[in-house]
Amino acid sequence: xxxxxxxxxxxxxxxxxxxxxxxxxPSSSRSFSFGKRFSCSSSSTSMEHHESKFKEFPYASVPHRxxxxxxxxxxxxxxxxxxxxxxxxxxVQYFENESATAHASLYVRSGNSSSQxxxxxxxxxxxxxxxxxxxxxxxxxxxxxPSTDAPNFLIExxxxxxxxxxxxxxxxxRKDLVQHPDYLxxxxxxxxxxKQRQLLEKxxxxxxxxxxxxxxxxxxxxxxxxxxxxxxxxxxxxxDEIIQDHISPVAKVMLDTWLDLCACTExxxxxxxxxxxxxxxxxxxxxxxxxxLESSFPRLFGQEVANQVLGVLREIYxx
Amino acid sequence: xxxxxxxxxxxxxxxxxxxxxxxxxPSSSRSFSFGKRFSCSSSSTSMEHHESKFKEFPYASVPHRxxxxxxxxxxxxxxxxxxxxxxxxxxVQYFENESATAHASLYVRSGNSSSQxxxxxxxxxxxxxxxxxxxxxxxxxxxxxPSTDAPNFLIExxxxxxxxxxxxxxxxxRKDLVQHPDYLxxxxxxxxxxKQRQLLEKxxxxxxxxxxxxxxxxxxxxxxxxxxxxxxxxxxxxxDEIIQDHISPVAKVMLDTWLDLCACTExxxxxxxxxxxxxxxxxxxxxxxxxxLESSFPRLFGQEVANQVLGVLREIYxx
Numbered sequence: 001x002x003x004x005x006x007x008x009x010x011x012x013x014x015x016x017x018x019x020x021x022x023x024x025x026p027s028s029s030r031s032f033s034f035g036k037r038f039s040c041s042s043s044s045t046s047m048e049h050h051e052s053k054f055k056e057f058p059y060a061s062v063p064h065r066x067x068x069x070x071x072x073x074x075x076x077x078x079x080x081x082x083x084x085x086x087x088x089x090x091x092v093q094y095f096e097n098e099s100a101t102a103h104a105s106l107y108v109r110s111g112n113s114s115s116q117x118x119x120x121x122x123x124x125x126x127x128x129x130x131x132x133x134x135x136x137x138x139x140x141x142x143x144x145x146p147s148t149d150a151p152n153f154l155i156e157x158x159x160x161x162x163x164x165x166x167x168x169x170x171x172x173x174r175k176d177l178v179q180h181p182d183y184l185x186x187x188x189x190x191x192x193x194x195k196q197r198q199l200l201e202k203x204x205x206x207x208x209x210x211x212x213x214x215x216x217x218x219x220x221x222x223x224x225x226x227x228x229x230x231x232x233x234x235x236x237x238x239x240d241e242i243i244q245d246h247i248s249p250v251a252k253v254m255l256d257t258w259l260d261l262c263a264c265t266e267x268x269x270x271x272x273x274x275x276x277x278x279x280x281x282x283x284x285x286x287x288x289x290x291x292x293l294e295s296s297f298p299r300l301f302g303q304e305v306a307n308q309v310l311g312v313l314r315e316i317y318x319x
Numbered sequence: 320x321x322x323x324x325x326x327x328x329x330x331x332x333x334x335x336x337x338x339x340x341x342x343x344x345p346s347s348s349r350s351f352s353f354g355k356r357f358s359c360s361s362s363s364t365s366m367e368h369h370e371s372k373f374k375e376f377p378y379a380s381v382p383h384r385x386x387x388x389x390x391x392x393x394x395x396x397x398x399x400x401x402x403x404x405x406x407x408x409x410x411v412q413y414f415e416n417e418s419a420t421a422h423a424s425l426y427v428r429s430g431n432s433s434s435q436x437x438x439x440x441x442x443x444x445x446x447x448x449x450x451x452x453x454x455x456x457x458x459x460x461x462x463x464x465p466s467t468d469a470p471n472f473l474i475e476x477x478x479x480x481x482x483x484x485x486x487x488x489x490x491x492x493r494k495d496l497v498q499h500p501d502y503l504x505x506x507x508x509x510x511x512x513x514k515q516r517q518l519l520e521k522x523x524x525x526x527x528x529x530x531x532x533x534x535x536x537x538x539x540x541x542x543x544x545x546x547x548x549x550x551x552x553x554x555x556x557x558x559d560e561i562i563q564d565h566i567s568p569v570a571k572v573m574l575d576t577w578l579d580l581c582a583c584t585e586x587x588x589x590x591x592x593x594x595x596x597x598x599x600x601x602x603x604x605x606x607x608x609x610x611x612l613e614s615s616f617p618r619l620f621g622q623e624v625a626n627q628v629l630g631v632l633r634e635i636y637x638x
Binding site: 176177178179181188189194201208214215217218221222223279284287 | 495496497498500503507508513520527529533534536537538540541542598599602603606
């Protein structure tokens, strides 16, 4: 599921609303040099370089970067040694298209064999737009194993101009909530997660965001934060204020809730429950890769790079 | 499920947002005389009287009434002889509270033994508000049997003032869409139901509506229309224009889709699928009655009337 939400292709900027991605991407100059294309070698030096590059979020504004860095470090610090180091090949840790108008970084750390965490996945994407601007996306998601049925974690921040932001922030459920009202009660009602959504809803710049993908809308929880934020051109700085003063505290509460209640709490499941859960998790992952990445990824990064990255992501998602 | 959506208790006017229903209801004068309280006898004369009373929607504005009458007659005409006559006892077809400040009418027709329709359920509720105004709710829903897995139908129109309206209009899914992307494709993507939602979304008076019940939010489909509509006090007539020019055509398209694709199309299910479906349908119905009606109904109509009506509804929902 993370992949679908990770990449921009479900956003209005990448689908039927504006169809940016259906046009050939420009081969014009990049906004700044990002260094030469990395080779496929995966020496530890190269890996360290890419890991730190991921955490630099080089294209994000300061408040946007600080938010992402804090979320990644909070998650890593809390999960500690239960996460093994990132072993992605360097050409997946960082990649770009032939004309260097689109760049991306991926960061994956799997849980060790005794962890409830399957893997955490961070990313950023920067892409010049035909309109002259640039699209910047950052995301962090965490997937749990079928040893627990607790929800996953997801945040994605999409900026397609200095005055617009789309935020997707949720603990996506791993069970059908209609059939499992106790699950709804435990993870969503008793945690009062909807209050966090309501905090953002109060801001005049904030509107509900409807993904063009009905599958995405069905995947998220009833208290998911899916909002678009737009300010007047003269008030571009307001978006960064909103990130710092409103999105950051809400995201931290939701991550803390996930860490406390989902990642670090044991749930006793029967073998049948784990089997059903593994099946549902797998359907989501396969559907995710099918409906978004396989069609859009080649357009952004070219077929060769797309194949390489998609191959690695499929392995991670199906391991 | 219909019951939860049928009654106002999940709306902002009946829960934590405004808590109207947590206050004692006024025993002040009713807006007009509705005739004496009906007895429990269920003679055919009494039944016919109540049936027609249901279809009069006596408290609704003209466009609101015309919309409901057209939806009910379209559904009844199309389903024809597969529906048996309404056999509700008269004290459930119409009831009111002791002080006659709250009135309601229910209308249920079950499908005959060879029909895919379990039952259709219509209602209206009129209730004087402590603020001096009145709340008017009308609804129509249809439930299918586990011989098909096709979605149900639901419309609810809630008016708590001349300038506000809440609309809930959906084909609520009967399977977990995350696990059944083909089901999502058949009933929601290929039918392009979301275009109907988008038509209403374009109107400046229309805003997304978030039910305070997370269970409700989880029950509806990703293309569900959940909107609140509000106009300036000087433009109260605009709400009726919106009903006539925008809500009516959208509701008719959605009902036609439901009749064509859900009620009148056979779906071949395995025994296991039907068993799972029946289980899920039952959870929804029990949860529905538990979380809304059992707590709120007595406050609106008094314990005695509530018990009588709830008893009959439980029988219908569990038959």
